[in-house]
Structures are given as C-alpha cells and as structure tokens.
Amino acid sequence: MPVRPPAWRWLFEHPDVVLELLGEHLRLAGTALAVALLIALPLGVLVARRRALDLPVLGTLGIIYTIPSLALFVLLFPWLGLGFDNALVALVAYAQIILVRAVVTGLRGVDPTVREAARGMGMAPWQVLWRVELPLAAPVILAGARVATVSVLAIATIAAYIDAGGLGELLFTGVATNHHGKIFAGTVAVAGLSLVANGLLQRWEKRARARSMGAALVHWPTGR
Secondary structure, three states, X not given: OOOOOOHHHHHHHOHHHHHHHHHHHHHHHHHHHHHHHHHHHHHHHHHHHOHHHHHHHHXXXXXXXXXXXXXXXXXXXXXXXXXXXXXXXXXXXXXXXXHHHHXXXXXXXXXXXXXXXXXXXXXXXXXXXXXXXXXXXHHHHHHHHHHHHHHHHHHHHHHHHHOOOOOXXXXXXXXXXXXXXXXXXXHHHHHHHHHHHHHHHHHHHHHHHHHHHHHHHHHOOOOO
C-alpha cells in the first residue's frame, strides 16, 4: 500500500494555486463588505434617529441572518443564477444585521450633551453627524465591522459550492476526492486569513477607541 505524503506538503508545493484562490476569496469578501457598509451606514443612521424602525428593520435583518447560507443561495438562484453575483448579494445581506446594529448602538451611545454642545457651536445636523457623532461611535462601528468581516470570510468559503470561487474550492474538492493536502491547505488558508483580518481590525478598533476617548475629553466639562 503506497504511503500517503504529509498533508502539509501540498500547501508548499502549490502556492500559486492557493494564492490565486486567496485572491478570489478576498475579491468576493472585500466587495461584499464594501457594498454592505455603503448600505448599512445610512440605514443605521436612519434607524438610530427613529426608534420606531428598530423592530421592522433589525427584525427583518435578523431573520435574513438566520437563513442557512446554502438555502439563501438557492433562493437567489432563479434571479442571479450561480456564481459571483449570487454569493455577493447573499454576503451583503448577511453582513447587514451586524453592521446596522453596530451603527445604531454606536450613535445612540454618544452623550447627548456632546450633541448639544456641537449644535450650540452652530454646526449643521450633517456636521454634527460627521464631525462629532461618527468619530465618537467609531469604536463600536469598527467592532461590528470586525465581526462582519470574519463572518463574511467564513461564509464566502461556502460560496465556492455555487461556483463563486475562493478558498472553499480547496475544501470541497479535497473532500470530494479525499485529498488531505487540499483540505489542509484550504483550512489553514481560511483560518489564517480570518485571524489576520481580525487582528488588523482589532488594532484599528483600539486606535479608534483611543481617539474617541480623546475627543470625548475635549468636549466633556472638566468638573466645573
């Protein structure tokens, strides 16, 4: 009986394949996160301003998040078919509840006296939002973005099942052919990518928190 080579060897013997699939994975996940943020930011601001929207908006987004990824891919199939577009729409939908909730929580956590001080300085509502509220809410929003990023990277792996490309191809192909090397390479690549993304965003979040605390001290009265 032939001796099976170590699973890790395939990863080092085929770095070009892994890097190509990694690029596809990043393209899908990065595009999904960018589109999701463009939708979640204004939607989160709207919900933060109008509490009556909490239940319909957050409730609907929460229901979408509970749908299994493969089931959502199938639901989108009649309109988008298989491939990149189907996976992109699904990933954007999954990220919404995390991002919108983070924006809402961050904005509602801003001290009302800070808002009043900004208005008292003659700032327009949009200036209060962009120059005061969003910077102070940035740590919470970035924490949500970090969670959404890790979630999207993970679900993007499953998207390979519908021919959307990415690192999931190594896992699905490896399981189908009993190829331990591809399974190992896919697992290491996906886990490593998630850890790196989480670590980078965590550092960014800490910096934003430090800047937010500094901005709060500037606006907060000094005990008088």
